[in-house]
Amino acid sequence: MGSPDPAVIGPALAAAAGDDRWTDVTATLIAGGKSNLTFRLTSPAGSAVLRRPPTGTLLPKAHDMGREVRVQQALAPTPVPVARIPLADDGGLLGVPCYVMELVDGQIIRDTLPDGFADAGSDRAAIAHALVDTLADLHTVDHTAVGLDGFGRAGGYIERQVARWSDQWARSSDHPVPDLDELARRLRADVPPDGGVAVVHGDYRLDNCVLDATDPGTVRAVLDWELATIGDPLADIGALLFFWREMGESFPVLIPGVSNLPGFPTRADLAQRYAERSGLDLSRIAYYEAFAAFRFAVITQGVARRAADGAMAGQQFGDVADDLAMMAAYGLERIPAQSRQGR
Incomplete structure (x- = not known):
């Protein structure tokens, strides 16, 4: 299924964030991702998001986690709003490249508008x-x-x-x-x-x-x-x-x-x-x-x-x-x- 192992990602994120509460973490697939797999990480320290490539054979140059990390870190000081990335890994943790970014509060609009949101x-x-x-x-x-x-x-x-x-x-x-x-x-x-x-x-x-x-x-x-x-x-x-x-x-x-x-x-x-x-x-x-x-x-x-x-x-x-x-x-x-x- 490609789900990250909490026993692996938890300690790594705890070390990167300097917060041992991340050690006790669960991972849940976020529906809606059609290319890379996206998981919500939940712990006593709060929530974050993990991104990794899909399982199986990948097309050349597709699903490059390193590129996602580099561009978001570069844009962080600009007017373009991006999520902060506390942890990035080239494959040592999960066997494939992955990264963890902060969970930004707000609305992600897919096929419906939330009740009471943007009615006018x-x-x-x-x-x-x-x-x-x-x-x-x-x-x-x-x-x-x-x-x-x-x-x-x-x-x-x-x-x-x-x-x-x-x-x-x-x-x-x-x-x-x-x-x-x-x-x-x-x-x-x-x-x-x-x-x-x-x-x-x-x-x-x-x-x-x-x-x-x-x-x-x-x-x-x-x-x-x-x-x-x-x-x-x-x-x-x-x-x-x-x-x-x-x-x-x-x-x-x-x-x-x-x-x-x-x-x-x-x-x-x-x-x-x-x-x-x-x-x-x-x-x-x-x-x-x-x-x-x-x-x-x-x-x-x-x-x-x-x-x-x-x-x-x-x-x-x-x-x-x-x-x-x-x-x-x-x-x-x-x-x-x-x-x-x-x-």
Whole structure:
């Protein structure tokens, strides 16, 4: 199941935190994690969160705990809210790399809004604005100044990403999806020049943020830095727009959300706010949305395959064929055949 051994992690965390109360610890799987496994650690000293890779065979360069630790520690003194990390291990404790971070109090919004939270349209707009503003803040961080020089190669980022996820698709696909193959072809055929250089989260969306419990317009922590690197910031905003469902639209099974409820702004509203806040040119943002759809389709297939192989601590996600088709259609709509995307 991949659950951490309390007799191992407890003493290690007690030593790292300087608090023997952590020795008596229990670990409970947190539902919702679709890639790395996330556990809540509970002890007389309080609660924390442990992250580790899934069990089973892993795709190359996936589930890199060290990268998650490095980027969060680097961002700690910046305006970007991240959780404090008292313990990181390269495999000696559990046999796989893992780390423990503080449990940040607040709301993580998945497929429902808590009773009494963000009932007003103004609060729902505030959530969207805080999400966009935090992303723009991330993209203004001087990565060299915070010690992330060499964290990734900036030039040719999106071209490498398209090639990487095409390779991942070839590795994880277990049945033909011609529309996804066509989407990959269109993405390769008209790669835009880099839209900038920044710290890129790689999976930025509402359920990867902790909102303040009483102020919906405040992000208290950004989570899940597994895909972070130095690259094109437009990839992040493109992904956020893809994850943002509007009224009348449904969410794929692996993308929980509430943005299709009344009162939440549209994708166009988010894009405009980000452009104003960041100063970046979003004239080719449709390409980045299409790439986000392709990438998440590949991730979805990989998660479903790992779950079927029993590598997701018992979590099951059912047949994802319809979701793959929906994401392929979303991407193809944004980069029609022969399109030059405004060139």
